Amino acid sequence: MELIKVADYNNWQGIFEAIHEPIMHPKYFDHKTGVTAWCSGACVLIPVDIYQRIKGFDEDFFLYCEDVDLSWRVKAAGHQCFTCANALFFHYAMDRQDKELEIWKSAALLAHKWRSATFKQNAFQKWKQYIDLSDEDLKIQLNKIQPHSITDVEKAKPEFKHGLYFSKPMWR
Incomplete structure (x- = not known):
């Protein structure tokens, strides 16, 4: 319900993530607006029109970074990524092989x-x-994979300088 409240407040003009428990992503989000660099795909609310416009998740990715790519394509399409601080979900991902x-x-x-x-x-x-x-x-x-256009890169402003966080970290 909390994700829907935030989506309504923002006129469904973005994508909206819940916070992971027991370990949340260390990426930064603005505590007033919820704006963040990208949304985790583990628990994300995506309006259908935005999902269709960006053509959903890229099947070239298997398990990691697919959500970062999707988020940056959302931003390139002119929308924002939001973290909903009041929406929590359990996501255990510690025992993955390879x-x-x-x-x-x-x-x-x-x-x-x-x-x-x-x-x-x-x-x-x-x-x-x-x-x-x-x-x-x-x-x-x-x-074999086509890179995004320079225009999309400029709109999305992908973040690589903080390594695998792909965002300014909330803490270190």
């Missing part, structure tokens, strides 16, 4: 799509540690 491999694979893909050469190279190097493929084979995999 977590590091999937995180860095997705991070490299995200950086490729959003045109961050420096972060892409860093994520690429980390990804390589977990997989037995040549540099060339990994680059071929990434280069």
Whole structure:
């Protein structure tokens, strides 16, 4: 109900996330407005018209960073991402096999799509540690994916300088 209240207040012009428990994302959000850099896909309310306009989640992502990509596409479409501080949900995600491999694979893909050469190279190097493929084979995999337009990158303002937080951190 709290997510719906925040969505109503903002005229359903964005996407709206609940806060994870027992461990919330350390990314920053404005406590007055709820505005945040991106919304976690684990518990997010997305208006149908926005979801359809941005064509939903990108199937090139398997498990990580798909929500960051979706959020940045929402921002490129002219909307905001909001955290609802009064909406909580339980999300336990500690026992995932191959977590590091999937995180860095997705991070490299995200950086490729959003045109961050420096972060892409860093994520690429980390990804390589977990997989037995040549540099060339990994680059071929990434280069099959079309990057977002420069215009979309400028509108979304993707954040790579804080590493895997993809946002200014709330705390360290």
